[in-house]
Amino acid sequence: xxxxxxxxxxxxxxxxxxxxxxxxxxxxxxxxxxxxxxxxxxxxxxxxxxxxxxxxxxxxxxxxxxxxxxxxxxxxxxxxxxxxxxxxxxxxxxxxxxxxxxxxxxxxxxxxxxxxxxxxxxxxxxxxxxxxxxxxxxxxxxxxxxxxxxxxxxxxxxxxxxxxxxxxxxxxxxxxxxxxxxxxxxxxxxxxxxxxxxxxxxxxxxxxxxxxxxxxxxxxxxxxxxxxxxxxxxxxxxxxxxxxxxxxxx
Amino acid sequence: xxxxxxxxxxxxxxxxxxxxxxxxxxxxxxxxxxxxxxxxxxxxxxxxxxxxxxxxxxxxxxxxxxxxxxxxxxxxxxxxxxxxxxxxxxxxxxxxxxxxxxxxxxxxxxxxxxxxxxxxxxxxxxxxxxxxxxxxxxxxxxxxxxxxxxxxxxxxxxxxxxxxxxxxxxxxxxxxxxxxxxxxxxxxxxxxxxxxxxxxxxxxxxxxxxxxxxxxxxxxxxxxxxxxxxxxxxxxxxxxxxxxxx
Numbered sequence: 001x002x003x004x005x006x007x008x009x010x011x012x013x014x015x016x017x018x019x020x021x022x023x024x025x026x027x028x029x030x031x032x033x034x035x036x037x038x039x040x041x042x043x044x045x046x047x048x049x050x051x052x053x054x055x056x057x058x059x060x061x062x063x064x065x066x067x068x069x070x071x072x073x074x075x076x077x078x079x080x081x082x083x084x085x086x087x088x089x090x091x092x093x094x095x096x097x098x099x100x101x102x103x104x105x106x107x108x109x110x111x112x113x114x115x116x117x118x119x120x121x122x123x124x125x126x127x128x129x130x131x132x133x134x135x136x137x138x139x140x141x142x143x144x145x146x147x148x149x150x151x152x153x154x155x156x157x158x159x160x161x162x163x164x165x166x167x168x169x170x171x172x173x174x175x176x177x178x179x180x181x182x183x184x185x186x187x188x189x190x191x192x193x194x195x196x197x198x199x200x201x202x203x204x205x206x207x208x209x210x211x212x213x214x215x216x217x218x219x220x221x222x223x224x225x226x227x228x229x230x231x232x233x234x235x236x237x238x239x240x241x242x243x244x245x246x247x248x249x250x
Numbered sequence: 251x252x253x254x255x256x257x258x259x260x261x262x263x264x265x266x267x268x269x270x271x272x273x274x275x276x277x278x279x280x281x282x283x284x285x286x287x288x289x290x291x292x293x294x295x296x297x298x299x300x301x302x303x304x305x306x307x308x309x310x311x312x313x314x315x316x317x318x319x320x321x322x323x324x325x326x327x328x329x330x331x332x333x334x335x336x337x338x339x340x341x342x343x344x345x346x347x348x349x350x351x352x353x354x355x356x357x358x359x360x361x362x363x364x365x366x367x368x369x370x371x372x373x374x375x376x377x378x379x380x381x382x383x384x385x386x387x388x389x390x391x392x393x394x395x396x397x398x399x400x401x402x403x404x405x406x407x408x409x410x411x412x413x414x415x416x417x418x419x420x421x422x423x424x425x426x427x428x429x430x431x432x433x434x435x436x437x438x439x440x441x442x443x444x445x446x447x448x449x450x451x452x453x454x455x456x457x458x459x460x461x462x463x464x465x466x467x468x469x470x471x472x473x474x475x476x477x478x479x480x481x482x483x484x485x486x487x488x489x490x491x492x493x494x495x496x
Contacts, residue, residue: 048372070266070376077374088365102373105273160372 007056081151289392308408326426358458
């Protein structure tokens with residue numbers, strides 16, 4: 001479980017995150033949604049330590065992550081997997097090298113064991129015979145799947161996914177969504193997905209947190225978000241013609 | 251006070267870069283790769299420039315010494331001194347700042363804007379240590395070797411072209427380059443090279459590491475890396491020369 005308590009962050013005069021407190025539940029897909037510029041990405045960066053908050057706590061299973069030095073943070077970070085928006089695969093490494101990289105750095109596994117682990121992770125994301133390819137040779141969907149494979153290589157307790165569907169076709173988006181959901185349940189991880197995609201919210205979201213102008217505006221589940229009277233959420237959720245038609249049929 | 255901000259940030263980055271590695275064997279592998287990339291990869295350009303510049307220095311020296319009062323072996327002496335004191339350690343390092351510096355800044359800058367550095371950090375890896383330390387150490391190892399090679403090739407180029415052009419005889423040239431040879435000049439050249447190697451790699455890495463934005467900013471970082479490395483090389487050239495030769 002990850003708890004965010006009274007987290008705030010400002011850039012100069014501009015307050016980006018305003019006193020946000022959220023509990024992210026273990027074994028569930030916790031979704032953070034909001035408009036562009038609402039502070040979702042900053043919130044996720046504060047949570048994984050890529051930025052320091054002005055105040056507040058981020059607690060990973062009872063351990064406050066904020067204020068720790070790099071070496072102490074490392075112990076918690078080893079338990080974090082992250083899927084980046086663009087994949088963030090290392091260009092100079094093959095797919096297999098990307099996946100075994102954290103294993104090489106932090107474990108004493110033999111080369112054979114690392115290769116086996118890479119194959120297990122790649123099979124889990126339904127990729128075969130791509131071990132020797134470089135990221136530049138992969139499609140967008142394949143990059144995301146390799147990103148997931150790398151994120152789960154160390155058996156993390158916490159999985160962060162930043163816009164996992166951006167730039168993907170609807171079919172591949174659903175595939176990635178389902179993969180995230182299955183992996184979360186299979187490994188009993190605390191998964192946090194940052195997204196704009198309402199399909200993802202409805203398909204896989206167990207708990208949904210709506211961020212508006214840097215504040216936690218609303219929280220609930222996928223059933224509740226479609227029926228809420230909250231104006232800001234309705235403006236966000238039902239902005240497309242398709243979703244308006246969905247609302248008419250609810 | 252902008253320079254103070256950059257100096258402080260540079261100092262903190264370098265301090266973090268040389269923290270204890272997570273796993274020595276991985277860093278060693280990177281170090282060997284960087285020696286190949288930065289050192290062996292620069293062999294071609296250093297060789298070509300050194301041979302041709304040595305040849306030009308020799309011909310220019312012969313042209314300048316067209317006097318019956320100046321012995322012909324002075325061509326060898328001046329060619330040697332120009333190459334060992336200034337051309338190889340300073341001019342070749344300026345060229346390496348262009349080649350290697352822009353390469354380092356654009357590589358690390360691209361990793362920054364594509365979130366690869368964030369990925370390293372989230373894995374719990376000291377990204378500056380993993381990316382920058384092997385580059386600095388590889389350059390400090392390889393550049394002095396390149397500079398020594400550049401000295402030999404420069405003198406060789408001067409010999410071949412000087413003799414072929416009839417500017418100097420083989421005997422006088424060889425006599426000139428060995429006449430009153432001071433090993434301390436090589437020490438001076440190598441001290442400069444060690445410091446310039448550190449400047450080129452660390453300043454370029456600094457500009458790449460703190461790239462913010464997209465492709466345009468990566469290009470800007472690359473340009474800044476070359477400009478600031480070159481200025482610092484020229485500045486430290488004066489300081490080191492004053493300290494070691496005054």
